[in-house]
Structure formats: structure tokens, C-alpha cells
Amino acid sequence: MELSYVIEGENLYKKYRGFQLNVSKLQVPKGFATALIGENGAGKTTLLNILAGIRLDYKGKLRYFGQYSDKDREEDPRVKEDIGYTGPGDYYLPHWKIRQVEEISSLLFLGFSTEKFREWCVDLNITKDDKDREKKISTLSDGNRMKLMIAGVLARDTKLLLMDEPASPLDPLMRDRLCEMIRNYLCEKEGQRSVLFSTHNIADMENVTDYAIIMAGGRIAEAGFVEDLKEKYIYVKGEPEDVKKAEKVLYTMTTGKYGYEGICLSEKVDELAGCDIEAQTPSLSQISVAVMKHFSSQRG
Amino acid sequence: MKKKIKSYLAFTSNGYRLWGLVLIPALLFVATYFAFSDLAYDHSWGLFVGGAFILFYEIFSDYWLFGGICGRQAEYLKTSLGGLPLLESALAVDLMRRFLYAMVFSAICYTKSRKPEAFCVGLMIYLMAVGMLNITRYLPGVIQQMMTAFLAVVVFSLYGAATLGMHGGILELVILIAAALAVSIVTVWHVLQRMKGSYYEKESEKGN
Amino acid sequence: MKILQNSGEPIYQQIANQFKTDILAGRYSQGEHLPSIRGLARDLKISVITTMKAYEELEAEGLVTAVQGKGFYVNAQDSEMLREQHLRKVEDALMEAITAAQVAGMTEDELVETLRTLLRNVSSFQ
Incomplete structure (x- = not known):
């Protein structure tokens, strides 16, 4: 099996109060679903934020898609165009309407398809009709907000998904659906797409996990293909x-x-x-x- | 410019477009034309009374548009390199819209009173409203924003009462225009600075 | 294809065995492509690495060949190898029987006799 990496990191370091992220070597295999596993405070969110480029206060080297550095990520729009990130907290502004998410997304990303977005919104039961698109983000349940983020990234043409705890706010049926969506995403461009997600629900996500990175105390304690x-x-x-x-x-x-x-x-x-x-x-x-x-x- | 307006419109909800951009301002302009501008003719305080309504609306309505953006992360905007430029465009067009509306108010008052101080008061409204945004954009709740807007109105009215009949000089106009320009630049820069700063961890945030 | 999550037999092994059976039984012709790794993972609702490991096992046994970027295709199965494969299966099954016989405390003669009786019952065996 010829293996290449969608993300490679070296000596990633970030200090914050009592916490320290210290990853000497990070490898996320290309073409697979990778799970980021660890306790609360192990550094999963921090690492994902750094990889997504929504946190810049870190030291270390990063390489994306085998050719772009993290400096390129902040200068060449193509890099972030190819990365879809979903995360907790203030992701969409709470007073935005679903329709605004759609309009803003199409301005932010060339690859964003309004049509696909609407299909996903209906498919995932976020909106039933056009009237629902006037729903405010802050009135959505945690589960629906998560689904909306997923719809947002799946409506684009990306090569890498970075998802922070996608399963947590979802009910068991939707978690199953999430696994299916990840498999479909990987399958559509056989071998060209990769997913990295963090999770507390290891058992729920085991059937879609190819590679696991286990974090503890801000470090990577173990990493490898699940079968290995x-x-x-x-x-x-x-x-x-x-x-x-x-x-x-x-x-x-x-x-x-x-x-x-x-x-x-x-x-x-x-x-x-x-x-x-x-x-x-x-x-x-x-x-x-x-x-x-x-x-x-x-x-x- | 077309893209900038598109960016701005993406930040507006349908409700804001209808009520915030059309109906409420129209109501205020009609009231200005029939009531306040007459008062402005005889007594300059009509300008300040009418202006106070516009000022309140200008500060308070920002809640529906940017929703206390200085206190937010808006991570989604950071997932694209186009995020901050999009926000910058929206903020700038919003200020142009405010300037335009303030000038419409002034023009309505001017048609009746023929007093140049109508434009001075219009500029003051703009200056004060935009200046206050630098505070209200940190406030997460409707009530806090409303109270702040109210406070601004009180200060504005007191200032108006104290300086009645002293406005309208060319020098004042020039100074006000320069100040309006400066406060516009600072206000847009301020929000963007906050957004750029949120790429870096702050002590008040959770760290994991 | 039936996959049992809790059978004790690793899932990749189950997949590999079913393909092996199908290939040896001639249900796949020479040069035919196996389903794509990620397509099979999607259809079976399992991880990509599991199907990949199953295919690698088939490759190691010489049943299929991987072509970079094109997937896996079925090799020509020479009859000698086929026979050997089947022989190994017979050995495995008999070995299992021997182990069970030991647990049951059967003697060698008893075991052989049981096999003979069974053979007589299966009339088609000649």
C-alpha cells in the first residue's frame, strides 16, 4: 500500500496557561478517515483549530496536501478552499438566518453549491420548506446546528474535512448517518479525500475510523491504522x-x-x-x- | 462595489432589509418632513429632537445586523481567506448607508429651514452613532444595546440644548466631515482588529 | 455479502474469506475487478482500512493483484493452486475435528470409524 499524508506536522507547540500542546510528529493519512481521540483538555480542539487555521498562535511546521505550508494556507486561497472545518462555539454568528449562511458561504467559497446546500438541508431535516430558511441560528438545537455545519461543508468541493466533535450533539440515528456521510465523502473521490474528526464517542465512530490518533496531556500518545x-x-x-x-x-x-x-x-x-x-x-x-x-x- | 454591496446584503436578514432599511427610516423621514423640519425652521432644537430619533435607531439597529460582533469569534469567517475582506466590505457599506441616511435627514430639514446647521446636525448624528458602535458591538444583549443607545440620545439632546443656535459655520462643517471620515475608518479597523486578534488566544477564553 | 460484527472472527477475515470462496468457485472471472475499496466500505458500512486489509490478504495469497490507481483485479487461478487451496481447507477442518475428538476423549480408531460412517452416508463422494 502506497501511503501519503494529507497533513504532516512537525514540532507543533502551543502554550496556554497550565496547558501545553506539544506534538513532535503528526501524520494524517490521505484517503482515510482519522479519529482524534483523547480526554477533555488533551488538546484535540486546539490541534484542530491550528490545522484549520483559525488559531495562529502556535509554533511548528505544517504541510498540507503534500505541497502547501501553513504560510501558504494563510496566503493562497486554494488551501482553505479545499478544507472544510466544522467546530463548536461561535461558528456561524447566532443571529444569522439559514438563508444568510447560504449567501455568505457562496461569497466565501468558490466551490460552494447553493443547490447542494439546500438539498442537504432538506435531506438532514434542518429545513422542510423555504420558510424554514428564515430560521435563526440561535433558535436551532445543538444537533441541527451541527447538521447545518455539515451541510455547509458537504455543499462544497473539498479534499479534507476537519470536524471537531461532530458526533456529540447528534442522536444515535444521526450518528449512524454521519458515519455514512463520511464513507460517502471518501468514496466519491476514491483516495483523494480525507477526513479528520475528534470524538468522545469512539464506539459509535469505530466503524468509520481507519486511522486513530490518541492524544493525552497535549501530546500524541499513540497513532496508527486501527487494524495495526x-x-x-x-x-x-x-x-x-x-x-x-x-x-x-x-x-x-x-x-x-x-x-x-x-x-x-x-x-x-x-x-x-x-x-x-x-x-x-x-x-x-x-x-x-x-x-x-x-x-x-x-x-x- | 457590486461585490461589496453583495457582502453587505448577505449580512442583512429579510426582516432587516424591510424594516431596518426601508420602513422604519421612511417613517422617521416622513416624521422629520412633517414635524421636526418645521420646528427646525423656527427653533433649531427641532433638528436635535428629530436627530435623536434617528440616532437611537442607528445605534440600536446594529444589533440586528452585526449582533455584538466584537464579542464574537465567528470562526466560520476564518475558515476562508475571503472571510475578513467580506466582513470589511459589509462594515464599510453599512457605514456608507448610515452616512447617506443622515444626509437625507439633513436634506429634508434643509429644504424647509434653509439653515446650513441641518447638515452639521446630520454629521453629528453620524459621528455619534458610529462612535457608539465601537462600544455597542461588544454588548451581547438587546437590552444592553438599547440602554446604550438611549444614553447616547440623552447626551446628544443635552448637547443640542446647550449649544442651540451655535451651529452651521463652514469651519464646523469641515471639521465634522473630517471627524466623520476618521471615525468611519477607525470603526471598521476596530472590528477587523478584534477579528484578527481572535486568531490568538486570550486569557479570558477556555483553553483546550 | 454477510458481515457479522460480533462473530469473533475479524471482519477483514470474513470479507477475505468470502471473496476467496467466490474467486475459487469461479464466480469472479480472470481480470475482473473487485469493488473499489471505499465503495465496498460504504456498502458494507465498515471502515476503509478494514476492506483494504481484506484485499491485501487476498493479494498476499496471490488471488488478486493491485494496480496503482486502478484497484484490484482477479488473477488467473491455476488448477494446481486451486487444489492446494482446497486441500488446505480440508486439513483445517479435519484438524478441528481432531481437537474436538480429543476433548471428547475419542480414540484414534473411533475417530476414523466416524469419518468412514459419514463418508458412506454421503453417497455422492467417490
């Missing part, structure tokens, strides 16, 4: 008498009357030789939790 991570880590269950031995090997473990279970590196599983164990492929959420816990325990 599932081979790198292993889920182990064992007998109560081996708990002491297992403690040294496992990243995280829970113990109970009938034994212990937890996650460890596959290469370390040999150290449990002689113990009676059952091994299993872990889920992405299990891996993420293990990596985050391991990381925070290491840093005290």
Missing part, C-alpha cells in the same frame, strides 16, 4: 493467581473474583508464558482507554 493497533495490542483474561505477574505486563487491568482482564502490548504477552490466559482482539475504545490511562500513569 488491533494487532499491536491484545486483550487478555487470566486466572486470579496470576494477577501479580500480569500487573507488570498489562497497561490497564481490572481484577475480580474470577480473575483479571486488561490490555497489553502483543509483544509482551510472552511474559505471561506459563499462565492460563485467554487472548482476544481489543476494540478501538479499549485500546484508547488503555493508552490514555497508561500515559497518565507514566506521567504521575
Whole structure:
């Protein structure tokens, strides 16, 4: 498999009060959906803001689409034209009407299709008729506001989507729909489009996650293709008498009357030789939790 | 210019276009023609009374247009390099619209009174309204904006009462025009500066 | 194609196995293209990397070839290899039977006898 990256970052650094973002190497593979996973305050939003170019107070090098620097991003309109960003907070001004979002979008982006936008608005149940387009942003529910942002970026012809917590405000049905939209987006231009999204709902998004970047304490604690991570880590269950031995090997473990279970590196599983164990492929959420816990325990 | 007007119009809702740009100003102009301009003929304070209404409307109506933009992030505008130029165009055209309306007020008063001070008061309205935007655009609520507009009206009226009959000189006109130009530039620059500043973290914001 | 999310068998393995069965059974002709990676992911509602891994497995076994930018197409299946593939399957299944027999405490003779009985029942086997 020939792999190239849609975003490459080096020594990204930003300090703010007690918080520090310190990413020595960032790679987002081209043609895939990448999940940015981490606790609150791990630096996901900050990183996404930096990548989207709506925050400029950082140090470090960035490369987009294999050819543009972050300086190009702020000078050559084509770079941001190709990036669709959705985020929480003051995204659209709260007193704008849906119709204004449409008009402003068509002025901001050459690739914005008013027709497509309207289709998405109807499709995602944001508007039913023309009258609904006079709805104010501040009167929309969180879910509808999220859907409107998604409609806004899908109505454009982009190569990269950066989405900050797209699943959080959505109901389970809509989350499923979101996964479908991401797959469709990737499929439409086979291999040319990429998505990077942050999420707390790892389980809901696992079926659309190709590559995972797990953040903790402002750093990248683990990154890789999900299928590779599932081979790198292993889920182990064992007998109560081996708990002491297992403690040294496992990243995280829970113990109970009938034994212990937890996650460890596959290469370390040999150290449990002689113990009676059952091994299993872990889920992405299990891996993420293990990596985050391991990381925070290491840093005290 | 066509694109600039388009940018401005994109910031206006249908309600604002109808009520804010047409009906309410028309009502104020009609009232000016039939009531205040007559007062202006005999007593200059008619200019200040009529002007006070226009002033209140000019400050307060900004809430529907830019909605306290200095206190907002408006991240969407930053996702395109066209975002800030779009905002700049909208802000500039908005100021031109305000200037035009102030001058219409002055012209209506002038047709009856034939007093050049009508234009001085028109310029003062513009100056005061635009100057106040630099404060009201930080206020997130309707009530706060309305109170501020009201305060401005009181100050304007008191000033008018205190200086009755002292306006209308050529020098004053020149100074007022220069001041109007300066305050326009500063006001547009101010909002853009705020927007550019929001690319960088401020201590009052959440940091994650 | 049926994909079971919780079967214990990795999803990529399920996909690879079904394609393998289809290819070996001749349901794909030589030179025919497999569905695009992202198209298949969309249709099966799974991640792109999962279908990609399934295809890579098929490629490693020599069943398909990847062409840069064009996707995967089915190789000519030579009959010797086909037979070998099937033989391996038979071995795997018998191995499973042996393991089960050990758990059940069957003797070697009993196991062989069971196989013979089964063979007699399947009249078509000659």
C-alpha cells in the first residue's frame, strides 16, 4: 500500500496557561478517515483549530496536501478552499438566518453549491420548506446546528474535512448517518479525500475510523491504522493467581473474583508464558482507554 | 462595489432589509418632513429632537445586523481567506448607508429651514452613532444595546440644548466631515482588529 | 455479502474469506475487478482500512493483484493452486475435528470409524 499524508506536522507547540500542546510528529493519512481521540483538555480542539487555521498562535511546521505550508494556507486561497472545518462555539454568528449562511458561504467559497446546500438541508431535516430558511441560528438545537455545519461543508468541493466533535450533539440515528456521510465523502473521490474528526464517542465512530490518533496531556500518545493497533495490542483474561505477574505486563487491568482482564502490548504477552490466559482482539475504545490511562500513569 | 454591496446584503436578514432599511427610516423621514423640519425652521432644537430619533435607531439597529460582533469569534469567517475582506466590505457599506441616511435627514430639514446647521446636525448624528458602535458591538444583549443607545440620545439632546443656535459655520462643517471620515475608518479597523486578534488566544477564553 | 460484527472472527477475515470462496468457485472471472475499496466500505458500512486489509490478504495469497490507481483485479487461478487451496481447507477442518475428538476423549480408531460412517452416508463422494 502506497501511503501519503494529507497533513504532516512537525514540532507543533502551543502554550496556554497550565496547558501545553506539544506534538513532535503528526501524520494524517490521505484517503482515510482519522479519529482524534483523547480526554477533555488533551488538546484535540486546539490541534484542530491550528490545522484549520483559525488559531495562529502556535509554533511548528505544517504541510498540507503534500505541497502547501501553513504560510501558504494563510496566503493562497486554494488551501482553505479545499478544507472544510466544522467546530463548536461561535461558528456561524447566532443571529444569522439559514438563508444568510447560504449567501455568505457562496461569497466565501468558490466551490460552494447553493443547490447542494439546500438539498442537504432538506435531506438532514434542518429545513422542510423555504420558510424554514428564515430560521435563526440561535433558535436551532445543538444537533441541527451541527447538521447545518455539515451541510455547509458537504455543499462544497473539498479534499479534507476537519470536524471537531461532530458526533456529540447528534442522536444515535444521526450518528449512524454521519458515519455514512463520511464513507460517502471518501468514496466519491476514491483516495483523494480525507477526513479528520475528534470524538468522545469512539464506539459509535469505530466503524468509520481507519486511522486513530490518541492524544493525552497535549501530546500524541499513540497513532496508527486501527487494524495495526488491533494487532499491536491484545486483550487478555487470566486466572486470579496470576494477577501479580500480569500487573507488570498489562497497561490497564481490572481484577475480580474470577480473575483479571486488561490490555497489553502483543509483544509482551510472552511474559505471561506459563499462565492460563485467554487472548482476544481489543476494540478501538479499549485500546484508547488503555493508552490514555497508561500515559497518565507514566506521567504521575 | 457590486461585490461589496453583495457582502453587505448577505449580512442583512429579510426582516432587516424591510424594516431596518426601508420602513422604519421612511417613517422617521416622513416624521422629520412633517414635524421636526418645521420646528427646525423656527427653533433649531427641532433638528436635535428629530436627530435623536434617528440616532437611537442607528445605534440600536446594529444589533440586528452585526449582533455584538466584537464579542464574537465567528470562526466560520476564518475558515476562508475571503472571510475578513467580506466582513470589511459589509462594515464599510453599512457605514456608507448610515452616512447617506443622515444626509437625507439633513436634506429634508434643509429644504424647509434653509439653515446650513441641518447638515452639521446630520454629521453629528453620524459621528455619534458610529462612535457608539465601537462600544455597542461588544454588548451581547438587546437590552444592553438599547440602554446604550438611549444614553447616547440623552447626551446628544443635552448637547443640542446647550449649544442651540451655535451651529452651521463652514469651519464646523469641515471639521465634522473630517471627524466623520476618521471615525468611519477607525470603526471598521476596530472590528477587523478584534477579528484578527481572535486568531490568538486570550486569557479570558477556555483553553483546550 | 454477510458481515457479522460480533462473530469473533475479524471482519477483514470474513470479507477475505468470502471473496476467496467466490474467486475459487469461479464466480469472479480472470481480470475482473473487485469493488473499489471505499465503495465496498460504504456498502458494507465498515471502515476503509478494514476492506483494504481484506484485499491485501487476498493479494498476499496471490488471488488478486493491485494496480496503482486502478484497484484490484482477479488473477488467473491455476488448477494446481486451486487444489492446494482446497486441500488446505480440508486439513483445517479435519484438524478441528481432531481437537474436538480429543476433548471428547475419542480414540484414534473411533475417530476414523466416524469419518468412514459419514463418508458412506454421503453417497455422492467417490
